[in-house]
Amino acid sequence: MKEMKKQTYDLEERLLEYSVRIIKIVEQLPNTRTGNHVAGKLLRSGTSPYPNHDEAQAAESPKDFIHKLHISLKELRETHRWLKLIQRIPLIKKPELCDDILQETEGCNTEKLHRLNCQRQVPDGIVIKHISHYPQSFSASIFELTRQD
Secondary structure (H helix, E strand, C coil), X not given: CCCCCCCCCCHHHHXXXXXXXXXXXXXXXXXXXXXXXXXXXXXXXXXXXXXXHHHHHCCCCHHHHHHHHHHHHHHHHHHHHHHHHHXXXXXXXXXXXXXXXXXXXXXXXXXXXXXXXXXXXCCCCEEEEECCCCCXXXXXXXXXXXXXX
């Protein structure tokens, strides 16, 4: 039987590459009133998770860490909406170019988001772990909250 090799995912590198891909899409948008509006919104929301991740790394407390990651997740959800709009209109010549990056952003893990929302005030015994080996979307791979026994 073949042994499955565990692949490691560097979240910081993934977020950097994600930002690069967003910038490349923004540069394809038309220089129209609509294109410029969407470009500005997508550029802001789609590139902010990368520096927000760095801010979370420097969090002053577990509560601050959760807050900063929550901001990143909100930005990713907003980015998902802008990408869907770009495809629907379409605002770029090859809207299918958004498929991969949409897939990367759309896998919001509802359970983890719910747990994040419920844990704004982190009770004693909660441990926050980064997950850097998670092949799913960013929103599912940024964090995990576990109870320490």
